[in-house]
Amino acid sequence: MTHLYDIVKFGIYALMAFSVLAAILAVTVRNLFHAALCFAAVLIGIAGVFLSLHADFLAMVQILIYVGAVMTLVIFAIMLTERFGDNSSPQNNSLTLAAFGLAIVSLIAFSTISVKTRWPIQENAGALHLSVGELAYALLNTYVLPFEVISVLLITTLIGAVIIAKKDRVS
Amino acid sequence: MIFGTGIIKGMLVTLKAFLASYFKGPHEGGIFTVEYPEKRLAEKERFRNFPFLLYDQTPENLRCVACDICAKECPPKCIYIVRDFDKEGRPLKRPAIFDIDFTVCMNCGICEEACPFDAIFMDHEFEIAGPDRQNKMLYHRDDLLKSNEYFNKIRPTDAGAIDARRREAEEKKKAAAAQAVKAKTTQPQPEPPKT
Amino acid sequence: MAGFLPDWVLVIKSVLISIAAIAFLGPVTMMYLTLLERKVVGRMQNRIGPNRVGKWGLLQPLADGVKMLTKEDIVPTPADPIAHFLAPILIVVPALLVFAVIPFGRGMTAVDLNVGLLFFIAISSTTTLAIFMASWGSRNKFSLLGGMRSVAQMVSYEVPMVLSVVPVILITGSLSTNDIVLAQGGWGGLKWFIFTPWGLLAFIIFYLCGVAECNRSPFDLPEAESEIVAGFHTEYSGMKFALFYMAEFMNSFTISALAATLFLGGWQGPVLPSWLWFFMKTYVLIFIMIWFRGTLPRFRVDQLMNLAWKFLLPLTLINIFVAGFWYFAPNTIVRVLMSAGVLSLSFWGLQKLNQGYAPEKRVYQFGD
Amino acid sequence: MIPLTHYLIFANFLFVIGIFGALVRRNIIGILIALELILNAVNVNFVAFSQNTSPDPATGQIFAFFVIAIAAAEATVGLAIVLALFRVRKTILTDEIHLLKW
Missing domain, CATH: 1.20.5 (Single alpha-helices involved in coiled-coils or other helix-helix interfaces)
Structure with missing residues (x-):
């Protein structure tokens, strides 16, 4: 059975990587409609991560509410406010470099915190459904x-x- | 009127039509489509399609005498007739060329009405297809020829009436001829000429 | 087999078998649903329906399939390539995913999730995203109009659909479709939910919303041929259009299958094998959907919206209340009469309320 | 199966990308999307912690529900404001909306 666990584990890591990539696209893509679609991909990825955490009701609720309703709202808003010609204007302002630096710094900070501290892990951690x-x-x-x-x-x-x-x- | 009853009434109508299509005959609300190539509806007698030339017994004795009336009467002018001449050049009562351009003909049947010699009639055969418009759809005399039996088969009443009328005219002519022959025989000896 | 297979291969094999079964069942049901629809609607209009290709037209779906495959796949130049390309795929994915949760027979549920029903509703709600992509991607005002209409319709009919399912969950106490079918097993397999007053009403509402959810017949405003060419799939041809077509028919199959599972007792039935019961019930419901198509004219947009928000939604809320009362009341005839009385009274009342609806005079912003 | 820290790092990534997006985007809807991203990152953390560390695993998921509900409500109001703004100013690019009163 270990092979199966490895396959599933690899699947989950792939899903996480896919969601992070989609999140990066959602934030940087110039055309707003594509950004919204990438965001929908992130949401479905996160629903997959919830499934891996045995929170399947939450995963279904996430898909139902986020992808079903919130995305519809966002896309309606995009449609109503987008003038065809203007998506060529640069989507990001002068803060890009500063924001990128801040992002990297905070990423490193949060990651070290989350790795270094010894969380009180329960013994039946992943098993309970x-x-x-x-x-x-x-x-x-x-x-x-x-x-x-x-x-x-x-x-x-x-x-x-x-x-x-x-x-x-x-x- | 409760909210859904109108819808239910409408639905029952279509359900009745659906069930009728299985159990009822074509005239009581069932399916009346005739599946064409396999099964056919008999054509009505007066159904008109392209004209054809009539001959009695053998294709030689054509009824058409090339009088050119139908060519003149034809509204879209799709008939072309050239009279036949014998060797000495005397005109014959037969068309040498009798062309009908089926791409122009509109099956109006005026040529049939105009023809005094009962020579041209409208056909029932409509499944006509030609590879190209120019020469294949231009029908010449020999393609147009059809026998009187065929004419009786497709239009029994009209053909019967025409045949009866022709036979009667035949007898009258024969009687007249016989009568003329008798008249000629009864007075073969004219009185001697008075001197 | 040489040696027994290691257990993890067995697991993967069983998964692959169920995937193959569904991948085969989905498109084949879709093909033969198109034929069934054309035959039944034909018979309702006193004509025969396709019977040239194959014995009774049985090969007609193959002919359609080949036609769809060989048709040229035109992509309009102003279209947004990514959205235009992805939309048909993203419409078929939920339509196929949803097959996993439907109990075809006694032990024949592909994936017995304990949140099966919610999985069905969540996945079928993601089709709005694909419709958005199709309508916005093809940069064409007809498809945009069709897209807007169909999303508005799907969102507003999803609310009564989800709420009409709540009484079933309330009574069975579980979201898994298999438990729901097991709960309808009494009286020798005939104790279906539709025979309870709240069940009948919930079934009608669920089924109507299901028909609206797959944009079929009386609710087919989004692809109204007469008004906006073909709605959101105007700019599609060839294989992509076939995918839209397939998704629509698979949705109608799954909606009928779920309605049969929730209210007609899925595979519960006295004598016949379980899967036969399931398919008979589903095909009866599909016949009713086609029957709608053969009879009813198309709804206007405001009638569509009024029906959803002002009639079906309040009815489902009252239905949930009645189902709650049904759950706690003792199992006597009084319970039946009271709940039937409350429901018919509320049906009549709501119908009276909606009767006097005169559309308010339109205010024209620009033209006076 | 998967240790807690991997989930935390995944959530950090999403969180950081969300902040970057919120700071950088010129379009208000882009910022709203980035904000939703941040809320989702928080959700992942909630569920990861509730699954691995808390005695009663339901708490994390319940909080995740509440976060989803509030995020939906926030998105509705945010987009309503965006529509109202667009109707008045014909643009929703943040750096073009810098006048309090017209």
Whole structure:
């Protein structure tokens, strides 16, 4: 069975590399529509990573909400605001070099932190599978308050977004 | 009116048509398509397609006398006739050349009505295809010839009426001829000329 | 076999077998669904439908396939090459992925995920992305219009579809499609959910939204031939168009299969083998979809949206409430009557509410 | 299977790319995409930690749900603002929007 684990492990690392590459493309590609598509690829990659962490309900929710809904929103916004001719203007401003330097520095800093510190790893670390029932139990018992607050927040966002984006009635 | 009943009523109509197509005959709402090459619908008698020339018994005794009336009457002018002459140059009552250009002919049937000698009629045979327009679709006299039996087969009533009329004219002519012959025989001895 | 295979090869072999089965089943069902559709719609219009190629037209799909393959594949010059090229692929991928979760027979589910149903809904919601790419990539106003319409329709019909599935999950207590089918096994395999009041209503709503989800018949506004040529797949020809066509038919198969699984008891049935039951139910539902196509005219955009947001959505919310009551109420006739009463009352009420809908007078911004 | 640190490094990469994108992009929607990237990186961290270190693995995933919900809400409002802005200023490039009042 070890060969199978190796194949699966290699698959996951490939998925991670694919998502990082897609993320880099999503940030640097000039044409915004392609950037949004690369971002969708990153989301699906991350859903795959969630699957590797045995969080399959979360992976499905991620695909459903992010790729299904948020991407639709982003692409609608891109379509409504993109004037055909102007995607030739350089997408990045003068900060590029400074931002790149900051990025590299912070990357190194975070990585050393995450590698150096000894995290309190549980012994049955990767083995436990979480059933949807336990998840629901946690969501509706221990975390019921944030659950209700989130629903209120979503309603207000819904109404707020409609009001902001509504064409004001020509009186 | 409850929300979905209109839709259900419409659906039942199509379901009835769907079931009828399996169990009903062609005239009670079933399928009436005739699958053409294998099965055919009989043509109506007065169905007109391109004209053809008629001959009695043998292709030699053509009914057409090259009177050129049909060529004159033909609206798109697609008939071309040249009279036949015998060796001494005397005109004969036969066409040497009788061409119909099928690409021009519009199957109107005026030539059939105009022909006083019952020589040209509209055919039922419509599956005509030629490799090219110029020479293959220009039908000459021999291609147009068809027998009287064929004419009776495709248009029994018209052919019957025409044959009856011709036979009757035949008898009348024979009777007249016989009568004329008898008249000639009864007075062979004219009185001697008065001196 | 010489020696027994190491166990990891067995695992891979079983995976490959199920992949091969689905890769074979998908396109073949698609081909013969096109033939079934043309025959049935033909029979409804008193004509025969294709019967030239092969015995009863059985080889017609092959002929269509060859035609599609040999057709020239035109890419419009202003088109955005990447989006234009990727769109048909990204539409077929979810259509095929979704086959993994459908229980074809007693033990015949390719991948028995314990989040099977959510997998189905999540994957079928990614097709909006591919439709966006197709409509935006081909830089053509018809396809853009078609793309916008179809995405608006798919998003607004996805909400009632997902909510209409919640009662089934609530009653069976699990998201896995296999458990759902097992839960409908009582009365000798006939205890289907459709025989409960909330099940019937949820089935109708799920099925309607399913038809809208694959842009078929009464909801085929996005590819309305008469209005916007062919919607988002206007600029496609040859093999790419065949992929769109295949995705649409595979979606209609999977939606009918899932509706059969959730409400008609999947492969549960008294005597016949389990997979036969499954395919019979699915094909009955596909026949109904084709029947819709043979009868109903196309919806207007506002009727489409009203139906989804003002009629189906409130109905599903009430349905979830009734299913909750059904779950806790004792198993007596009172429970049936009450839930049936509440549901029919709400159906009638909502229909009355929607009756008086007169579209507000349009305000023209520029033309007075 | 896969040690925790590999997940953390993956999340760091995404996080850093997100920050770089947010700083560098001129188009507001580009910035919104970068922001979503950062939130996703945070999600990966949540789930990785909850799977490997916390006694009750559900906590991480629950927080990931909340992050997804808030990210969706934030994206909606952000794009509504972008549309309103585009309607007024006909452009959504950040360096062209520098006047508070017209």
